[in-house]
Amino acid sequence: MTTPLLSLQGLTKAYPGVVANDTVSFDIGAGEVHALLGENGAGKSTLVKMIYGLVKPDSGTMLLRGQPYAPPEPRAARADGIAMVFQHFSLFDALDVAENVALGMENPPAMGDLASRIRDVSETYGLPLDPYRRVGDLSAGERQRVEIIRCLLQDPKLLIMDEPTSVLTPQEVDILFQTLQKLSSEGTSILYISHKLEEIRTLCDHATILRLGKNVGECIPAETSAREMAELMVGETLQTPERAGRDFGAVALDISGLSVPSPSEFGTALKNLHLTVRKGEVLGIGGVAGNGQDELLGVLSGEISTDAEAVKLAGEPIGREGPTARRRMGLLTAPEERLGHAAAPDMSLTENALLTGSVREKLEKRGFLKWAETQGFAEKIIKAFDVRTPGPDNAARSLSGGNLQKFVIGREVLQNPDVLVVNQPTWGVDAAAAAAIRQAILDLAAGGAAVVCISQDLDELMEISDSFAALNEGRLSAPRPTTELSVDEIGLMMGGAHGIEVAHV
Amino acid sequence: MIVLEKRPQPSQAWSLATPLVAVLATMFFGGLLFAALGKNPVEAIMTIFWEPLFGEFSFYYRPQLLVKGAPLVLIAIGLSLGFKAGIWNIGAEGQYIMGAIVGAGVGLAFYPLEAWYIFPLMVIGGALGGWAWAMIPAFLKVRFGTNEILVSLMLVYVAEQMLASVSLGLLKNPEGFGFPGSRNFQSYASAYNADLIEGSGMHWGVVAAFIAVIFAYVLLNRHMLGFHIRLTGEAPRAARFAGVNPARLILFCLGLSGALAGLAGLFEVSGPSGQVSIDFNVGYGFTAIIVAFLGRLHPVGILLAGSLMALTYIGGEIAQSEMGLPAAAIQVFQGMLLFFLLAFDLLTNYRLRLALKEVA
Numbered sequence: 022m023t024t025p026l027l028s029l030q031g032l033t034k035a036y037p038g039v040v041a042n043d044t045v046s047f048d049i050g051a052g053e054v055h056a057l058l059g060e061n062g063a064g065k066s067t068l069v070k071m072i073y074g075l076v077k078p079d080s081g082t083m084l085l086r087g088q089p090y091a092p093p094e095p096r097a098a099r100a101d102g103i104a105m106v107f108q109h110f111s112l113f114d115a116l117d118v119a120e121n122v123a124l125g126m127e128n129p130p131a132m133g134d135l136a137s138r139i140r141d142v143s144e145t146y147g148l149p150l151d152p153y154r155r156v157g158d159l160s161a162g163e164r165q166r167v168e169i170i171r172c173l174l175q176d177p178k179l180l181i182m183d184e185p186t187s188v189l190t191p192q193e194v195d196i197l198f199q200t201l202q203k204l205s206s207e208g209t210s211i212l213y214i215s216h217k218l219e220e221i222r223t224l225c226d227h228a229t230i231l232r233l234g235k236n237v238g239e240c241i242p243a244e245t246s247a248r249e250m251a252e253l254m255v256g257e258t259l260q261t262p263e264r265a266g267r268d269f270g271a272v273a274l275d276i277s278g279l280s281v282p283s284p285s286e287f288g289t290a291l292k293n294l295h296l297t298v299r300k301g302e303v304l305g306i307g308g309v310a311g312n313g314q315d316e317l318l319g320v321l322s323g324e325i326s327t328d329a330e331a332v333k334l335a336g337e338p339i340g341r342e343g344p345t346a347r348r349r350m351g352l353l354t355a356p357e358e359r360l361g362h363a364a365a366p367d368m369s370l371t372e373n374a375l376l377t378g379s380v381r382e383k384l385e386k387r388g389f390l391k392w393a394e395t396q397g398f399a400e401k402i403i404k405a406f407d408v409r410t411p412g413p414d415n416a417a418r419s420l421s422g423g424n425l426q427k428f429v430i431g432r433e434v435l436q437n438p439d440v441l442v443v444n445q446p447t448w449g450v451d452a453a454a455a456a457a458i459r460q461a462i463l464d465l466a467a468g469g470a471a472v473v474c475i476s477q478d479l480d481e482l483m484e485i486s487d488s489f490a491a492l493n494e495g496r497l498s499a500p501r502p503t504t505e506l507s508v509d510e511i512g513l514m515m516g517g518a519h520g521i522e523v524a525h526v
Numbered sequence: 527m528i529v530l531e532k533r534p535q536p537s538q539a540w541s542l543a544t545p546l547v548a549v550l551a552t553m554f555f556g557g558l559l560f561a562a563l564g565k566n567p568v569e570a571i572m573t574i575f576w577e578p579l580f581g582e583f584s585f586y587y588r589p590q591l592l593v594k595g596a597p598l599v600l601i602a603i604g605l606s607l608g609f610k611a612g613i614w615n616i617g618a619e620g621q622y623i624m625g626a627i628v629g630a631g632v633g634l635a636f637y638p639l640e641a642w643y644i645f646p647l648m649v650i651g652g653a654l655g656g657w658a659w660a661m662i663p664a665f666l667k668v669r670f671g672t673n674e675i676l677v678s679l680m681l682v683y684v685a686e687q688m689l690a691s692v693s694l695g696l697l698k699n700p701e702g703f704g705f706p707g708s709r710n711f712q713s714y715a716s717a718y719n720a721d722l723i724e725g726s727g728m729h730w731g732v733v734a735a736f737i738a739v740i741f742a743y744v745l746l747n748r749h750m751l752g753f754h755i756r757l758t759g760e761a762p763r764a765a766r767f768a769g770v771n772p773a774r775l776i777l778f779c780l781g782l783s784g785a786l787a788g789l790a791g792l793f794e795v796s797g798p799s800g801q802v803s804i805d806f807n808v809g810y811g812f813t814a815i816i817v818a819f820l821g822r823l824h825p826v827g828i829l830l831a832g833s834l835m836a837l838t839y840i841g842g843e844i845a846q847s848e849m850g851l852p853a854a855a856i857q858v859f860q861g862m863l864l865f866f867l868l869a870f871d872l873l874t875n876y877r878l879r880l881a882l883k884e885v886a
Contacts, residue, residue, distance in 0.1 A: 377767070
C-alpha cells in the first residue's frame with residue numbers, strides 16, 4: 022500500500038520505576054480500524070497519550086503521512102486531524118449538548134449553526150442526538166455520542182477510542198460499530214483500544230498487542246482466534262507453580278447468589294456471584310480493573326450491605342453486619358486504595374494500626390483507647406513486615422507506597438484472621454516486598470486461614486492461589502483449580518470471550 | 527517565584543506557632559488600619575489587649591472576660607467536634623436561643639416556688655432545647671441528605687422569630703408594665719445563675735465550659751468515638767472501612783454541639799443577661815465558629831482562643847468608648863485574626879520555597 026497515515030517508530034516512555042512503552046513500532050493505514058490490545062498496565066494509555074500530545078516520548082519518532090509528527094499539546098494533535106474519545110467523559114451536566122460541544126471547540130460557530138451541524142453529523146453517522154437536550158438527562162451511550170460528535174466536527178483523520186464499549190449497552194455497541202465502520206469506509210482511521218477480544222474480532226482490520234510496554238505481536242483479528250490473541254496478551258511465560266493438591270478444611274466463606282447494584286456512577290454492579298473458600302485455600306480472583314473488584318471487596322469488608330444470607334462466614338449469615346462485627350467474627354480485608362481507604366494519610370501509623378486492629382487486638386476497653394498497646398501493635402507490624410519508617414509516630418502518607426502496603430497487609434495478617442480478603446496486595450510494590458507479602462499470605466493459608474486474593478497480576482495469582490476465578494462486568498466465572506488451567510483458558514476467562522454468560526450483558 | 531511544597535509530615539512547630547504569628551500579624555495590620563483611621567495605633571492596640579487585663583478598671587473588666595469567654599468556649603467545643611468530622615453546624619446561634627427559651631421556660635413555670643431542684647431542671651431543659659433544635663438539620667441530613675450548613679443556618683432566623691414571639695407573648699413578664707421580655711431571674715433565687723464567688727464573673731456556665739474542655743480532650747484523645755470523629759474528618763472512606771456509621775456520627779456531633787450551645791444560652795439567660803428579651807442573643811453562636819477555628823479545633827486551643835476573643839470584644843468596646851474607634855473597625859480587626867490564622871495555617875502542611883529562575 023501507500024504511506025501509512027500514522028507510523029510509530031521505536032516509541033519509548035519511562036516513568037520512575039517502570040518502562041511504560043519500550044520501543045513500540047507499528048503503522049496505522051488510512052481508513053483502517055486498528056486495535057490496540059493489552060492488559061491493564063500494558064502501556065496502551067501511555068501510547069495513545071503520546072499520539073494525542075499529552076505525553077512526550079523519551080525516544081522514538083512518529084510520522085504522520087510521511088511527515089515528522091511531534092505534537093507538543095493536544096491542540097496541535099487536533100489541528101493535525103487527530104481526535105480522541107476518552108473513557109471517562111468531560112461533559113457538563115447542566116449544559117445542553119450544543120453548549121458542551123461548543124466548549125470543546127477552538128472557534129465555536131454561532132449556536133444555531135452549531136446545532137444544525139450537530140444534527141447533520143448525527144444523522145449522517147446514525148448517532149441520533151438532539152442538540153438542545155441537557156447532558157444531565159442523557160444515558161452513558163448518548164453522552165459518548167456527544168464526545169464522538171465533538172470529535173467528528175473536527176473532521177479527523179484518526180479517531181482514537183479508549184475502551185468505548187465499557188459504558189455501553191449491547192444495542193448501543195451495535196450502533197457505535199456501525200458508525201465506526203461508516204467512518205472507516207470514508208477513509209477515517211480508527212485506533213481502537215480494548216481488551217474485549219470478540220469485539221475486536223468483529224470490528225478491527227488489524228491488531229497490535231502490547232504486553233509490559235512492548236509490542237509482542239500483530240495479527241489480523243478476523244483470521245485469529247480469541248484464544249490466540251489472549252495468549253499473546255497474557256504471555257506464555259506464566260509460571261504455574263507445582264503445587265500438590267492440599268487438603269482443605271470446612272467452608273470458611275460462602276457467597277451465593279449475591280447481586281448488588283452499582284454503588285456509584287462509574288462503579289460496577291455485581292451480578293449473581295457464587296463462590297466458596299475453604300480453610301487453608303487461597304482463591305485468586307483475576308480480571309481487568311473496574312469489573313467489580315472494589316465492589317466485591319466492599320461487600321466482604323461490610324462497607325456495602327447485602328442480603329444477610331448472601332454472604333456467610335463459617336455458616337453464619339453476615340450480609341447485614343458492619344465492618345466491626347465482621348472483624349470480631351474473623352473476616353479481615355485489605356482494600357486496594359492504600360491512602361484514604363485502607364489508611365488515613367495524615368494520621369500516624371499507631372493511629373492507623375488502631376483503624377482496623379481495635380477489636381481483635383483488644384486496643385480499647387469500654388470505648389477507651391489503650392495507646393501503649395496500640396503503639397506496641399504498630400511496632401510489631403513494622404518489625405514483622407520490615408516496614409521502612411523512622412517509627413510508628415510518622416504519618417502514613419510519609420511512607421512509600423510499597424512500605425505502606427506492607428503495613429496495611431501486615432496489620433491484617435498479624436490479627437490472625439479466619440478469612441482474609443486482599444485487593445491488589447502487591448500493586449506498586451517492589452519485587453522483594455511483593456515476595457514478602459505473597460509469602461505472608463501463603464503462610465496464613467498454611468496456618469488454616471481462607472484467603473481471597475483479588476489481583477490483576479496473573480503471575481501473582483498463579484503463584485499463590487489454589488483455585489482461580491475471573492471477574493468480568495460484575496460476573497464471576499466458576500472457580501477452577503489453578504493447576505488445571507492453561508494460560509489461554511485464563512486469558513479467555515478474563516477477556517470475556519468465555520462461555521455463554523457474557524453474551525447477554 | 528515562590529513555590530508551595532507539601533511537607534511529608536505536618537510540622538509540629540508551625541502548628542503551635544501559627545496562632546501566635548497570626549495574633550502578631552493582626553496587631554501589625556490592625557495597627558495600620560487604626561492609623562489609617564487617624565488614631566494612634568500603639569494606643570489602640572494597647573487599649574484592646576492591655577486595658578481589660580491590667581488597666582485602671584481591670585477589676586471590672588476581668589470578670590467580664592469570663593462572662594464573655596465562657597459561652598464562646600462552651601459553644602466552640604461542641605462545634606469543633608462536628609467540624610473535625612466534616613459536619614458543619616453553622617446554626618449554634620439558633621440552638622443557643624432555643625436552649626435559653628426552653629431553660630428559662632422551665633424555670634418560669636415554677637415561679638414563684640423556691641426549691642433546690644429548679645436550676646438543675648433548667649440546665650437539663652436548656653441542653654434539651656439546643657439538642658432538639660440541632661436534631662432538625664441532623665435528622666434531615668441523615669434521612670434526606672439535606673445540607674446541614676443551610677438548614678442549621680436558616681433555623682437561626684426561625685429561632686430569632688420564636689425569641690421575639692415568646693418575649694412578647696408566652697414568657698412575657700405579667701408584671702412588666704407591657705414591656706417585652708420575661709421576668710428577671712435576678713429576683714428569683716432558685717433559678718438565678720449567680721456568681722459562685724461574688725463579683726468574680728465565675729458562674730455555672732464558666733464551670734460548664736471548663737468541664738466541656740476536659741471532656742472534649744478526653745473524648746478526642748482517649749476514646750474510640752473521638753478517634754472515629756477525627757478519622758471521619760481525615761479520610762471518610764477509611765472511616766467507613768474502619769466501621770464508622772456516618773449517620774450515627776452526624777446525629778451525635780450535631781446533637782452534642784446543639785446541647786452545648788443550648789447550655790450556653792441557658793447559663794446566659796439565667797445569669798448575665800437575666801431575662802428572655804427580643805435582643806437577648808448577641809452573636810455568640812457565630813463568633814464561636816471563629817473561636818473553634820482559631821483554637822485549631824483543639825480543646826485547649828479553643829480555651830485560649832475563646833479567652834483571646836473575649837479580650838478583643840471587651841478591649842474593642844473600651845477602644846470604641848475611649849478612642850472613638852468605629853465598631854466596624856473592631857469587627858474588621860477580629861476578622862483579620864481569623865484570616866491570618868487560616869493563611870499561616872498553610873505553613874503547617876506546606877513549606878515555602880523560593881524557586882530560582884534558572885532551574886528549568
